[in-house]
Amino acid sequence: MAFFCTSETVTAGQRTSGDRRRLARMMTFVLSAVLVLLILLSLGWGAASDTQVLRALFGLEGATLRDTTIVWDIRMPRVLTGVFVGAALAVSGAVMQGLFRNPLADPGLIGVSAGAAFGAVVAIVLGGAAPLWIQASLGYYMVPLAAFFGGWVTTMLLYAVATNGGRTSVATMLLAGIALGALTGALTGILTYYATDEELRDLTFWGLGSVAAATWSKFWSSVPLIALCLIVAPFMARSLNALALGEAAAAHMGIHVQKMKNIAILTVAGSVGAAVAVTGGIGFVGIVVPHLLRLIQGPDHHGLLVNCALLGAIMLLLADAVSRTVIAPAEMPIGIITAIIGGPFFLWILLRNRSLVDL
Amino acid sequence: MAVVAQNIRVSFGRREILHAVSFAANAGEVTAIVGPNGSGKTTLLKAITGEVPFSGSVTVNAQDAQTMRPEALATMRAVLPQATTLAFPFTVLEVVRLGLTAGVSTATPEEARDLPHTALARVGLAGFEGRYYAELSGGEKQRVQLARVLVQIWQPVLDGEPRWLFLDEPVSSLDIAHQLRVMGLAADYAKAGGGVVAVMHDLNLTAMFADRVTLIEAGHVGASGAPADVLTDTHLSRAYGCALSMNTAPPAGAPYFLPQMARLTHQAAE
Numbered sequence: 001m002a003f004f005c006t007s008e009t010v011t012a013g014q015r016t017s018g019d020r021r022r023l024a025r026m027m028t029f030v031l032s033a034v035l036v037l038l039i040l041l042s043l044g045w046g047a048a049s050d051t052q053v054l055r056a057l058f059g060l061e062g063a064t065l066r067d068t069t070i071v072w073d074i075r076m077p078r079v080l081t082g083v084f085v086g087a088a089l090a091v092s093g094a095v096m097q098g099l100f101r102n103p104l105a106d107p108g109l110i111g112v113s114a115g116a117a118f119g120a121v122v123a124i125v126l127g128g129a130a131p132l133w134i135q136a137s138l139g140y141y142m143v144p145l146a147a148f149f150g151g152w153v154t155t156m157l158l159y160a161v162a163t164n165g166g167r168t169s170v171a172t173m174l175l176a177g178i179a180l181g182a183l184t185g186a187l188t189g190i191l192t193y194y195a196t197d198e199e200l201r202d203l204t205f206w207g208l209g210s211v212a213a214a215t216w217s218k219f220w221s222s223v224p225l226i227a228l229c230l231i232v233a234p235f236m237a238r239s240l241n242a243l244a245l246g247e248a249a250a251a252h253m254g255i256h257v258q259k260m261k262n263i264a265i266l267t268v269a270g271s272v273g274a275a276v277a278v279t280g281g282i283g284f285v286g287i288v289v290p291h292l293l294r295l296i297q298g299p300d301h302h303g304l305l306v307n308c309a310l311l312g313a314i315m316l317l318l319a320d321a322v323s324r325t326v327i328a329p330a331e332m333p334i335g336i337i338t339a340i341i342g343g344p345f346f347l348w349i350l351l352r353n354r355s356l357v358d359l
Numbered sequence: 360m361a362v363v364a365q366n367i368r369v370s371f372g373r374r375e376i377l378h379a380v381s382f383a384a385n386a387g388e389v390t391a392i393v394g395p396n397g398s399g400k401t402t403l404l405k406a407i408t409g410e411v412p413f414s415g416s417v418t419v420n421a422q423d424a425q426t427m428r429p430e431a432l433a434t435m436r437a438v439l440p441q442a443t444t445l446a447f448p449f450t451v452l453e454v455v456r457l458g459l460t461a462g463v464s465t466a467t468p469e470e471a472r473d474l475p476h477t478a479l480a481r482v483g484l485a486g487f488e489g490r491y492y493a494e495l496s497g498g499e500k501q502r503v504q505l506a507r508v509l510v511q512i513w514q515p516v517l518d519g520e521p522r523w524l525f526l527d528e529p530v531s532s533l534d535i536a537h538q539l540r541v542m543g544l545a546a547d548y549a550k551a552g553g554g555v556v557a558v559m560h561d562l563n564l565t566a567m568f569a570d571r572v573t574l575i576e577a578g579h580v581g582a583s584g585a586p587a588d589v590l591t592d593t594h595l596s597r598a599y600g601c602a603l604s605m606n607t608a609p610p611a612g613a614p615y616f617l618p619q620m621a622r623l624t625h626q627a628a629e
Binding site: 254299 | 408409410429430431432433434436437438440443444445446447448449450453454457458460461462463474477478481509511513514515547548551553
């Protein structure tokens with residue numbers, strides 16, 4: 001006997017061509033990202049014109065060595081760093097929000113970025129005291145690895161404090177994040193006190209965040225950890241959706257909850273650590289982008305995580321464009337731009353969520 | 360085919376909540392777990408569904424539930440919790456569709472498209488598809504979740520094996536019409552060959568819909584068997600610590616319970 005007689009209540013109007021719409025939306029983001037990327041390549045010092053940029057970009061006839069150098073060695077690493085860092089921050093934000101079951105969880109807010117920055121500061125100030133073989137073998141990777149480790153330890157601590165009997169308390173998590181953020185901030189402060197002038201210049205940059213110092217070597221040192229997160233995250237979509245119902249319900253739906261949590265924490269800590277290592281702390285991208293997308297396409301993580309990567313990249317490139325033009329020829333640190341946009345947005349989310357989310 | 364739990368012991372800290380409880384439910388039947396507040400009925404359900412750590416054994420269709428892969432277990436049984444809060448602004452349809460992603464999917468694309476709508480209609484929420492879950496009443500939320508778990512195990516029998524529906528107080532926040540609708544759905548599921556295990560507070564609904572009843576008293580099994588043998592004045596008055604008497608409703612002869620004290624007060628008032 002059939003318990004469900006399907007098709008008994010379904011009318012044609014309820015069936016949607018959701019797949020086609022999803023694809024169209026994703027393609028829009030891809031095209032916008034490419035467009036913004038091209039605009040960014042033509043911005044900045046050296047004033048190569050649009051056609052010169054295109055010639056240099058594709059190695060066409062008439063491209064001068066100067067233009068090729070400006071486009072490929074100065075602008076390209078900066079733009080691609082923006083793309084990957086923006087994607088990493090937005091995707092990490094979405095994964096953390098899914099993991100903690102809280103739309104306000106953000107690597108910056110709950111202290112993960114602070115932990116990563118502390119790791120990076122330790123590497124900058126104390127890295128010179130490390131045994132030579134460590135310095136030699138890690139090279140450029142020492143700072144991103146230290147940042148990754150700092151972010152990872154902070155996330156694990158946060159999770160351990162906020163989780164009791166298999167349940168993660170959101171309130172405890174946010175409060176513990178504030179405490180851990182303050183602690184790592186203080187430790188960073190102590191190291192700043194002992195830093196040399198040159199190290200201080202490096203350190204100041206962590207506080208505000210900037211893609212201005214991006215080089216190919218820095219870019220390549222951070223890309224593996226970021227790429228890992230971007231590749232792994234979409235595979236967590238089903239688990240994150242189930243987790244929205246709570247850990248017990250997710251387990252009843254066949255999700256390996258603990259395994260999934262471990263993977264999520266490791267990949268997020270890795271990508272945030274790597275992003276912070278190369279650009280310093282850029283706030284609010286991880287909270288603004290996933291939230292905007294949830295407004296546009298709903299909270300289903302399947303389309304959300306991929307589009308987060310795309311929109312995150314677009315947002316960071318746009319913020320970079322603003323930071324370069326608003327007080328040109330000087331540059332405003334990009335972290336200031338994202339905070340100016342992100343702060344009020346965050347307040348708006350708080351007000352809006354009072355009715356739509358019951359936590 | 361059955362769900363069998365043997366010698367289940369559950370402790371929270373040093374306090375033992377369940378003391379070597381054994382329980383069985385057969386496919387094709389609605390098995391109710393009843394008992395006073397704090398007696399351990401929900402804890403028993405949580406042990407059987409693997410939500411709390413326990414000692415003892417649980418088998419589902421003769422397979423050890425503790426060693427089964429989560430996907431296989433989720434394909435075989437679904438669990439409706441007492442209440443579910445959602446972290447993000449999901450719509451009703453999105454919540455019900457989550458049931459399709461549980462375990463190993465057995466639905467064709469057409470079925471996957473239609474099932475959530477059908478399930479919502481079965482729980483009396485046709486037309487609620489686009490509403491936000493967080494904006495529903497408690498009873499509506501409970502029925503959305505029921506639709507979700509029904510979609511998870513929509514065929515009561517899969518490859519000759521019964522599937523199982525575990526319900527934790529499924530009617531606690533429902534009005535009387537929806538209580539009957541939901542219990543009727545559970546009974547239909549059992550009639551179609553599936554198994555239903557429900558933690559129940561309402562003794563009258565239990566008497567009306569259950570095929571078997573297990574009465575839990577202070578972490579022990581007080582009585583277990585057919586409703587007529589378990590839902591007696593003696594067992595219930597002892598378990599709940601108040602005088603209860605069974606009567607039969609006039610038209611169909613269905614049993615119902617009335618607390619003696621309420622009756623006496625009523626008579627005194629007259």
